[in-house]
Amino acid sequence: MIESLSALDLLLAGGLVAALGVVQFWHGLQLTRSLLMGSLRMVAQLLLIGYVLNALFATESLGWVLLMALMMLLLASYEVIARQKRRIAGWQGYSIGLLSMGATAASITAFALLFVVQPAPWFTPQYAIPLLGMILGNTMTGIGLALNHLTQMAASQRTAIEGRLLLGQTADQAMSGLKQDAVRAGLIPTLNMLAAAGVISLPGMMTGQILAGAPPLDAVRYQILIMLLITAATGFGGLLAVHFGARRLFDGRERLRLERLAPPKR
Amino acid sequence: MIKFEGVSRRFTNGHFGLQNVSFHIPEGRMVFLTGHSGSGKSTLLRLIPALDQPTSGTVRVGGHDLKRMRPHQYPKLRRQIGVVFQDHHLLLDQTVFNNVALPLQVTGYDPALIRRRVEAALDKVGLLHRQRARSIELSGGEQQRVNIARALVNRPKILLADEPTGNLDPELSREVFNQFADFHAIGVTVLIASHDLHLLKTFAVPRIVLHEGQIARIEEAY
Known part of the structure; x- marks a missing residue:
């Protein structure tokens, strides 16, 4: 105890x-x-x-759990965009954060509750909220980094991107290298976390469970589950956010529209 | 081939880059675009491959109204336009051959055809012997010639150049302009923006003179 x-x-x-x-x-x-x-x-x-x-x-009410989850999601999507140096202006910026996190963090949490942890009922708040919180927190960081990289690089490499468009490349082709770099940038903290787990650092949740008296191997199993879920959510979230973000940077005429970015933050 | 009808481009800060510009360049003509820095030359050139769009007015290229094309038509249009800029946008870590081959690889041509076309384009600009060199190893003049080869390897119908001799000495500048004249001679429509009046005056080519975003006058060839 x-x-x-x-x-x-x-x-x-x-x-x-x-x-x-x-x-x-x-x-x-x-x-x-x-x-x-x-x-x-x-x-x-x-x-x-x-x-x-x-x-x-x-x-133990599903309605309250969903409301709490929605609030967490909205706050996270606000934070993702607020921290950008060159954020995508307008509601589209927030919707990219919301959509990417909703489609990954929320659905992966639901998957874990329904098929892996399987508490009864499946939305038991003691499991649902901490799981969502941990996945959402990490996904938010990953998506934030990926989008930040994407928008900053697009602004600084404008001539190179337009040079590729002028050679007849489509927007997807002209942005492919930059999109890969952005997805990579978003995954770096997760990859570092995976490499350091148990060797350089003892993860917080596992430490918390051990402090609370759980057997170390049980705590480890939960930690492994969480890390795998975080990795999947951050990876898929980064891919989605970069895809939507890059699309927002172009219009239907395959033109780079940097004026859709807010002025750089000081 | 290139037609501007009452074209204006107003930027978000309220400044007019172009104001009520109208002209027509028929197919196969060579025309110079001149004017001081900030007169609107680059703004005008960016409208032709649809990298930018006018605030009002119509730009027609090859008979197409650029406002009314379908999304998939824009990359195709751009492949018909060769563009040479002052800052050449070469991939400096790639070989000369790879840089020139890029526009053809985009369109998925057969490798043997790509090799033939690239070698022919490099031969034309006198750089065939440097095809395996990395672009970063070339001088400014050579890099600009690679840029020209790349703009022409797709056999474009239109060639646009924005201050193409900005980094070059007078002798090399003249050589570059002579190459543009050669392409004009085989039927390519050529539009070159330059403020190098000394150089422009040595060619019997019509000039569109821009001043503060408006056409100040159109000078016929003499």
Whole structure:
């Protein structure tokens, strides 16, 4: 059984961050405020989600689980686009994030619940929400990186892309190398995660389960499942997002339309 | 072959790149496009292969209204147009042969035919002996000649050039223009944008003079 943490225990850990803030202040790093705000925000967000999950687990209602999943999906698609240096302007940018994540993270989570984990009922929030959260978080990072690479490279390599169009290539042909690079860029964190798992780092979920008293091999099996699901979701999500993103950069006349990108962020 | 009817191109910042431009270049003619930097030469050239579209007016190429074509027709149209730009867009890590072969590989020609066509195009620009060299190993003048060979290997009906001699010395510039004149002589429609008036005046070719996005005058050949 997990050892419960009291507010005092958390305050002790918080003391370490406070000490860091003081040292940073002495060194004139001007990071103390960000550190304080970031820590407070993290505590508030986690406490809030703790209460939400508590209520959700008590209800076991499909409607509430779906609503929660939809909110997570919407927030993730907003985050994907908000972090882009050259985002695709307008609602199309958000819809690319939403569509790619909905089609991959959400469906792969549903697949895992229905055919692999098989809790009863299949939408048991204790399984559904953490699974979706972990898959969505990683997919969001992968799709964000892939789209960021795609749009930045398209803007910087405009002459080369138009040069290929002028040689008679279609938009797909002219963008093929760039699309491959973008998909690769989106998968790099996942590939690093796979390579480091168990050797350089102990994954968070597995560590959490072990801390909660689960037998290590059970925790490992769950971790392997999660990593495989994350890899599939990130890979497919990146492919979809890059496909839709590249299509948005061209019009029906096979012209590169860079004005569909928002001005670069500073 | 190339017809502009009241063409304007207004950019998102409100600036007019072109304003009410009309002209007609019949098939097989060679025409120079001239004017100061920013007069609209590049904007005009980008409209012909449909890399850009006018805000108003009609551009016709080979009888087609570029606004009314189907999506799959645009790559086909572009294959009929050879384009030579000042910055040559060569794949610098590839050989001269591969660079020139690219437009033919896109269309899926037989490798033996591609070899024959590429060698003929390189022979025409005097670079057959350098076909195995990497493009990065070539001088600026040689790279521009590879660019010309690549623009012509598909046997285009139209040749567009945007400041094609910007990086070249006067002797090489003249050589490049002579090559364009050779292609004009075999029936290719040629439109060259350049602000090198000294060079342009040595050719008996009509000139469209642009000023601030409008046609200032059209000078007939003399």
